[in-house]
Amino acid sequence: MSQRKSYAVGTGMFIVLGFAALAYLATQTSSIANSHQGASYAVQTQFANVGQLKERAPVKVAGVRVGQVQSISLEPGKDVADVTLSIEKKYGQIPTDSVATIYTSGLLGDQYVGVQFGSAKTFVSDGGHLGLTRSATSLEDMLSKFVGAGGAADAIGGTFSVKADFTNVGALSVGAPVKMSGVAIGSVASIKADPTKLDAEVTLAIDKKFSQIPDDSSAAIFTSGLIGSQYVAIQPGGSPNSLKDGDQLVLTQSSMQLEDLIGKFLVNGSSSGANNAGGNGSSNTPAGKH
């Protein structure tokens, strides 16, 4: 009998432990942990672009969570999204001229609404309105800004332009940096397709400071890392003459498509018999086999 009782007690403890674990998972590690909150009040805001902002996303002041996004809606006929923020009562002293901004937490993180306090002496009340907002910045904008800033396109001394033809520009975009020895010396000014040569004609705007580039230099489109953006690299040649405004770079190396790279890698890595399915000439299959 005592044997049975110990089973029952042990089993009971096991069940309690299991449910405790479940409760822990559900309340401490999931979104429920975010959604439970005390009394709150609603604040209306408008954003021109909410980006990836979702309902229940946190609302933060100085990086500390003060509430969450209650609803996101678009009124027909308007081009701004109505976002209702639900903010906890204890954070009731938000100045009316505060600015609500949609931020991204980290490169991969979710978006949240950050509130920077203004200096007004009056506070937003329940149902009140925050007029000053800054919309979500899309990653592309941020990247191009970043690239633009880092791309030495500040070009205080003005730029001169050089053309280069590529058979394939890949994901190269206008504003991408032009680098020599890894240092940015200018940016891509324009990319357009040449209707007669059927090539992409890329115009590079290079800082006037770098006027000593040999005119037989080559241009190549490189990718910075696997997921990085593409840039144009100039490899200096040995000619005594320098590039001038409007010159053409003859030696170019087009962008390497990731698919091509992987394909090459796969083909080279496989047995030689599988080579040359595309059939561009140099067959190294034993001739006698045919």
Added chain:
Amino acid sequence: MSAQTGRSNNVVMDSLAQIGHCGLFLLRILASVPRSMRYVRETVRQLWFVGAMSLTIIMTCGLFVGMVLGLQLYHVLAIFGGTSATGSVVALAIYRELGPVVTALLFAGRAGTSITAEIGLMRATDQIAAMEMMAVDPIAYVAAPRFLAGLIAMPLLCCVFCAMGVFGGHLVGVSWLGIDNGTFWSNMTATVDVWQDIVSGVVWKSAAFGAVIALIAVFQGYTTPPTSEGVAYATTRTVVASSIAILALDFVLTAFLM
């Protein structure tokens, strides 16, 4: 009979016959569940054996799985500058996939085999026949309680596994690699959805796994030839069949629950 000795030539027909028998056996178990309510004590006892006795291995493995996930993901995410997402990725990986599957595989090895061996030996020593003779339905007394115990124990074990896994990920991520404690938790709580990830990911999935493992284990034990060779063979087959069933079912369930 060839299905029981496992020496048939036609593997496919054999497997189909096994699945068919197994399905009919499930119906017999389900039909006997109301009768087996009289044997609640037996169910509790089995819950002790398959559930509580598996806690040590489940907790240890959960801790290590969480720790290694934290370590691996931290270094992968560091490439993208996203180490702050370690907590959420560890939690999602454990809840959606590793928790239920690893728990189920461990459960099949730990509890499934012991169920099969026990029932096989009960058969070999005529205990099953003796119950028949004492007017006790062995399906209701032996099979159903073990089946129910597996069904109940698996979700509970899986929750414990997941909790230990998150703890292990926290241990490595926060205490060792220095991710900010608040970031770790807030990222996790921001991404884990209680219905999608915990209820359907952890609880339903592991309950389905538990039912499948317990069914296979009971079935193999119940239909094994009453010899020591037969019991050994059935035990092996429990592990093989449940592992395959778990992974196949995992794919199907994931496709449905997503």
Added chain:
Amino acid sequence: MTTTVPAKSDDRALVRIRGLTTVLSGKTVFDALDLDIPRGKVTAIMGPSGTGKTTLLKHITGQMRSGRGEVRVDGLNVPELSRDQLFQLRERIGYLFQNSALLTDFDVFENVAFPLRQHTKLPEVLIRNIVLTKLQAVGLRGAAALMPNELSGGMARRVALARAIVFDPMLILYDEPFVGLDPIALNQVLKLIRTLNDTLGITSVLVAHELAAIKEVADHVFLIANGKVVAQGDPKTIADDGSPWTRQFFGGEADGPVPFQYPAGDYAQALGFKQGEA
């Protein structure tokens, strides 16, 4: 005398089998078997190995219901009973397995108490009294706390016997109760079978080979061979009825109506000395 027993209606028969025909995997085990087991007696069923004596017990308890014919136990035709009716019948039948079949999870006390706990809601005190009474009857009251793996073969069989009689059944079936027992244990079991039969008024059926033991305990003997009852009667006189079956079986001769050779093809041909057609 050799083939069939006259099928006269006998109200004193607890088990009455008429025209039982069983075919198991192509082999005819019983061929229109008729058999009456008298109430309140110890009946022994004997026969060469493989004649289906255990199968006969399974027919009586309904564990095997595939045969044709009638198996009446206390007036109920076993093959036609529903599962619930069969279970009700089984509660009145005790069955002693050859290897005792004690539940290894429980100690001796719980093993004997098992049928009571499953089928009754008796208070714990009453269960305790019944179990201890039965254990006392088989002389193992002191072993109540032992686990089955701590028992010798003879003790385990006595515990199984205590379990079989815990409901005071009308019928006990013993499947090879003497196998593997030392002479002391064998005599203890013998004595128990006789005492239980006489004191509780139980009908006992035992399947066994041990002629000496059966002579001592049985009131009536059936000799089964080739699916039929080939001889029956008082154990002390049955050996003298002069049929070749009884002479071979009780005389222990290697060859006779039961052949030494298992049925096979021509020996010389199998060894390749004689060219066959194939």
